[in-house]
Amino acid sequence: MAGYLSLTTRLSLIFSLTMLAIWGLVSLVLMQSLEQHFARQDEDALRGKMVLVKNLLSARLTEGQSDWPLLESRLQQDLSGYGDYFLQIQNLQGTSLLDTRVKQPPLPTEQFGNSVPSNSWVADGVRYRSLTEPFLPSDSTLPEPVLIRLVLDTRYHQHFLDEIHTALLWLTGGIALISVLLGWMASRAGLKPLRTLARLSTRVTASQLNHRLPLSNAPAELHAPIHAFNNMLDRLEDSFQRLTTFSSDIAHELRTPVNSLLLQTQVALSQTRSDHDYREALYANLETAERLRRMINEMLFLAKSEQGQLAIQGQSLDLAEEVDELIEFFEPLASDQQVRLQRQGHARLWGDRAMLQRAISNLLTNAIRYTPAHEVVCIRVNGGDSAVTLEVANPGSPIPPEEWPRLFDRFYRADHARQQVTEGSGLGLAIARAIITSHDGTLSVRSDEQETCFTARFPAGQC
Structure with missing residues (x-):
């Protein structure tokens, strides 16, 4: 009751x-x-x-x-x-x-x-x-x-x-009634700020998340709840904004390959063609469908990472050997871009080999894509008592500091800052951060006139 x-x-x-x-x-x-x-x-x-x-x-x-x-x-x-x-x-x-x-x-x-x-x-x-x-x-x-x-x-x-005893009994009854009335009046007056805040909070909707509860007339006891409520609204507004941007970006990203499939299919069916022409159209559709499949898989991977459902199969890894293996794999792509790959340092790390290779591959792909010709992409590995760091640095146009936090958002590209056009899906850095975060690590970026450097920092654990 x-x-x-x-x-x-x-x-x-x-x-x-x-x-x-x-x-x-x-x-x-x-x-x-x-x-x-x-x-x-x-x-x-x-x-x-x-x-x-x-x-x-x-x-x-x-x-x-x-x-x-x-x-x-x-x-x-x-x-x-x-x-x-x-x-x-x-x-x-x-x-x-x-x-x-x-x-x-x-x-x-x-x-x-x-x-x-x-x-x-x-x-x-x-x-x-x-x-x-x-x-x-x-x-x-x-x-x-x-x-x-x-x-x-x-x-x-x-x-x-x-x-005297009888008078006290009657007086006790009167005091009981008076105290209930005074208590109710005092409670109503004391809780008036709460009712005001409740009335103001009803203005907050999914389309109007910019309202904030004022602190000016609120008693000191309500400052902490109001701060927490306003901070929650800040997080909700940011999440809704990100969700809206993500929905718009994903619609834009999916529209291009879908339109390409429709256009290629319509052109192929517009008139009778030879087997060779149909085969070429099917190959083009297959390439577009493969790009769609890869994008969908990457989105599913990010969804699992956000829900904490990534299964990590940890083992002791020689980080230098893993980087050398990836450098050998990316050597043809780097040669086409007239870019050299270089590794420095040694360290051991406990983690999932396949996931870490995928994260480093995304960082290398991003670095090679934005490195000018005849320059060097440097991968620096450093092992310490408290942390293991992996840096992927490349020269090129600097990224403005206000864009650094958004580089790891899904479908975000800083192409206008790099003055280049990319064919990537915009999910590579987001996937790299998700993998590193699942290993209790952090991924950060810094950029200046000399180089742009992505730094992955892992806690020094079992090796």
Whole structure:
């Protein structure tokens, strides 16, 4: 049930329960203080009356008036007007010598016999307090000491405590209602910024991701959630922008080979042709279809990498040997471009051989494509205690720094910066970064007038 309560209701209940707990504690302390005050007051009154009774008895007994019925009458007259006091006098054998009880209140005689100095008990809803002391005045006619017990009926201030208790109960109910109302009002006022933010957040849609929640009027407790929400909107806006750009790019990339297939097929079917012409048309369609298949496979590879589904079969690799093997493979392409390939350094790396060769191949292909004739593409391998680095550097036109982060986006080409035309799909660098990232590495780029260098950095692991 608590899971369905609103935050305003929860805060109101917490505020109300806190107020009631504090008021209950104050009421308990107040009642305890009043009871202790009256208890001390009763004890002081009993002691005062005990002194009075002893003085009266001492005066009567020293005058030779040892007639207990007569003494009882005289003591009742002397104690009249002092409240509901009851007096008992017994000898040490337990025989009652004097008893002023008229209504016969219940007095525990067994405790009287044990000579308890003071006691308190409740009978018929009334609290009684008593004081018992031995007495034997000098120059008296008494042959032995007697026990004097003075009992006080406390109902005269018990009524006051009951009225206070009833008033506190009514006051507690009123405080409960007031605290619920005040708690609700305070919660509503305190949560107003949240409602404002919720209203503003409803403006955010897939087509309007540029709205941000303001921090100017928000309380300090909401700054962290607002920052997190705005950062989430930044990431969503960037992802939607990338998705829109990707959709546009993929439509553009697929349109060209599809149109080529349609055009070539329409031309081949426009009139009757020889077997050789049909064969040439089929070869052209096959080449276009192969390009489509390669592009689709690369897109599927990137999709798996983003979902963390790449299965890496790691092994210890000599990175220099792998680079030399790739240099030998790319030597004919480099010769056609009048470019030389050169490797420097040694290192060992733990990783998937096929994936790493594919990543390095993409970097080499990109470097050869944009290297001017008669220049050198340098592959630098460096192994350290903390990291293994692989750099693929080539001279050429520099890439503006604002374009560096976008070089690894799918279908992005910096051809206008390189002043060259490329026939690549625009997925090579994205695939290289995905492979290196799956090996817990990073791929970065820097470019200046001397060279453009792509640096793959791997953590130094098992070799």
